[in-house]
Each structure stands twice: as structure tokens, then as C-alpha cells.
Amino acid sequence: MSVKPLSNEQLKQQAPTLFTSNAHSEVSSKYHFIPTIDVIEEIKSHNWHPVSVSQAGVRDLQKEGYQQHCVRFRHFEDLLNPSDNAVELLLFNSHDRTKAFSISAGIFRFVCSNGLVISDSVFESYKIKHLGERDNDVATAVSNITAIKDKLLLKIDKLSSIKLNDSEKQSFAKSSIPLRFEEHLEVNPNDLLLPHREEDFQDDLYTTLNIIQENLIRGNIKGVNKQTNRKFTSKQISSISTDAKLNKELWDMAEKIAGIKEPDYLMAA
Template identity: 30%
Template sequence: MHTQATLATRFARNTFVMRSDTPLAEDQMRRAAPSIFATGKHDSRSERYTYIPTIEVLRGLRREGFEPFMVAQSQSRIEGKTEFTKHMIRMRYQGHTAGQLQAKPEANEIIMINSHDGASSYQMLAGMFRYVCCNGLIVGTVSNDIRIPHKGNIQGEVIEGAFRVLDDFEAVDASTEGMKALTLEPAEERAFATAALALRYGERDEGQAPAPVTAEQLTEARRFEDQGPSLWLAMNRIQSNVMQGGQAGRTVQGRRTQTRPVGSIDRTVSLNRALWVLAEEMRKLKS
């Protein structure tokens, strides 16, 4: 396992990301997500808009044992606004030694989203990171979704929100183990992939051009460790292909193409959560 952070790279046309297998330092985060360090709100916000200083929240969470392993930030075409745009931080609670954490194939994460330009409320979500494939899953309905509007005296709520999400990880772990223990039939896996295809590319009515890839392509394993009949592995295969792109497909005009990765913060969150909800509902149906 290497220890260097992946350099800030373009995550999509308007998003940059940095991730690491060790906690990120502030100078590393600043390179990819300078809006984390904004010292105030954008000029477009009114006096009623409460500025939530992301970096101060992050420093407070670090004192409580949370460490950042990934940051992402949206860019802006408006001059001077990039320093205030939406950003995302994925944090892990370091309550054990590094060796104990690495003994598990997944790490629970708290995902923090904020902006200083009115594009987002302050949010905290539950997530999970799978080491073998660098998948950054986002949990659906088994955990709290903390949303704090930029109004009033809210500094005390944000760190409390992190521990409320942390309390939910027992339910998240139980859901994960249930998915690992459940075997899907090939037809059930195709049904899951068909629903995921519609989430990614929209419903296709009769007469419309098909999606650039097939449901069967979404079930393809990118690595040996992803092969297997469990619901957990099927969800991870499909999530990797949906989110990372790179699969051979066809454009509406029939030309060969490669699917694009999902880049925007909003789309990343919504698709990941929807895929988790699909898997959780299938687990309930088959239990």
C-alpha cells in the first residue's frame, strides 16, 4: 500500500479531487480544494447567510479523531468564485491503530459537503471505502443524513452531526454483512444492473437510442477480487463501472466511444446513494 497522495487531477470537467491512503495534510488539501480554506462567504450571499468555516470544522473533527483521506471541489467559470464553491471531504474515524484499520477490507467514512456561495447546505453523510478497488461508496437509507442550513448559530451542531453519523455505522456494518451473505441469481444481478443503467443514463422509451453500454457490461468485474455471486460484490462491480466509466460503448449516432466517469459532487452522491438503496431493498426482498 503506497503512502503518497494522488496529485490533484481533473475529476470531471469542473471538479478536482485528491485522495490518499494516509491522512491528508492541509497543504495537500489546499492544492485540490482551496474553498475548504475560505475565510468568509461569497459576496453574493446576504447578511442572513451564516458562513460555516469548513477548515475550522475539519480541525475540530481532527481533534475528535477524524482524519481526511479524500477531498474534491467544484470549479467555477465566474472569476473569483472558485475559492467559495462546493467541496467534499471524506473522513475516517481513527479510533484504532493503522494495523487494526487495515485488517478490515472496508473503512467507514463520514462525508462532509459544504460551500460558501449558496450552492449547498452543510451536509454529513455516511460512506464506506473499499480498499481493494478504491471504491468510495455512499450509504443510502440505513443512516442519518445531516443537513444544516446556513442560518443562525450553528457551529456546535456540525461536530455533533459527525458523531450522530458515527453512531449509525453499526447499522451500516450490519447491512454490509447482510449483502455479503446473500447470493444473487444471474437474472437478479441483471435486474440490478438494468436499474443502475436507468439511474445513470435515464429511462429509455421505445424508439429512443439505447444507453451507450448494456446492463451486462455493468456487471463485468474489473479485478479478480470483485468476482463472485454475492449482492455485495455485484453492487461493487456495478458501482465501479457506473462511476468510473471507461467501458467501450456506442454514441447515439452509433460511433464507438468510451463511457465517461461521473465527476460532479452532486451526481456522485446521488448515484452512489441510489445504488446503495437498490442493494439494500434487494437484500430485504431476499432475506
């Protein structure tokens, strides 16, 4: 489970857009440009280090180097002593105004190399507007994620302790379908509950959340288009924004289920 942080050279190889030094030409002159690498260095100074990065593909070649990107960071302590689940800091940005600079919280589950994004109801994303000021958003976001890191891990323990019967798991899967598929696309909820590894043959809420998330994100779910009666197979989600949105909505759904199963859960949270 050992993970090594990415060097700036590795970041540049995997996502050159992190090092773009100017905004896209279509952006207004009022737009305050901040190179992503500057924010990465600021985050690193707070003991969080980049461990993975992704950048969106582009159809318009003029947008190459300005597209959306996401960097995931892990705390120094978690790099020293890895555990089954690690709290992560997620940095989102683009240089063409399609995605605002923001920092969110996430969870990485080692058993399946699965990255969740915490919903805004649990940890509100922070917008980044400036750097180097006393109360700048980067320092505030990083310190707040650091402060709630242990609380998030306790929340995972609690979700892992809540058991679901088959009917409840089916309801969870059925309710998650509209988050990914339009109304005319019909899929079997049971297909969203299929585990991909032995460790996931569990009946707890946290494992069920991860199984559904993995199946929705990675695709290969078969279904029928009710309008055309044609069969289809879902593709892997590659959009950074769609991935984050789906993750947050699934986490919100898991929170609601926890509140139903154990009414004291939301009060404790």
C-alpha cells in the same frame, strides 16, 4: 492498506476552497458563513481525520474558491487498524450556496479504492447551520455516525452473504442504467457487471453493488444514442453532487434487493 491522514497543508494544496474566509459576493447577507476548515477542525476533535478531498471545477472563474467540495474522514481506530471496508464520514459544502453544509456516512472498500455513499434511508444526512453550541449539528452527526459504525459494517457483512444468480445480477444492472443514462441512451447491462480485478469475481450482493457503482462512476461504458444512432462512450463522473446522488440511489437499490432476497433483512436493519 495503511492510510495517513491529510495535514492542513496538504488539504490546502489539494483543495484551496476549504480555506476560503468569506462567502461569494452573490450570496445573500442573511447567509451564515462558516469556513470549511473550521468544521474540519471540529470533526477532528471527535477523532475523525481527513483522508481525501475533492473540489469541483468551475466554468465561471469568479466562482473559483467558492465551489463545491467534499472531504472524507476516517476514524482514529480505523487508521490504527485498517480493515477491508472502512466507515467514512463525508463532509459536503460550497461557499456560493450551490451545496449546503452537510455530513453523510460512507464506506471505503480497500480492494478497489472505491468510495460508496450510504443512502439517506440508512443514515440521514445532517445539515450544518452553526458551530460551538451545545447541540450543534456537527457533534450530533459525528456522534451518530460513530454510534452506528459497527452496525454499518454488520450490514456490509449481511449484503456480502446474500448471493445473486446471473438473472438477478442482470436485473440489478438493468435497473441501475436510468440512474446514469437518459432513456435514449442504450447500454448493455452486462457491461456494468464486468469486474476489474480478480477479487470481484464473486456472486454476492455487496460485490455486485461495488462493480456496478465503479462502472457507472468511472465511465468507459459504450452504448448507442437511439435518437441519432451514434455510438458513445461514457465519461467518468466528476460532479461531486452527481457522484453522491448516484451512490445513494444504488445503495437504496441494493437495500431493496436484500429485502426481496431475505424478507427479514429490512426488519433486522
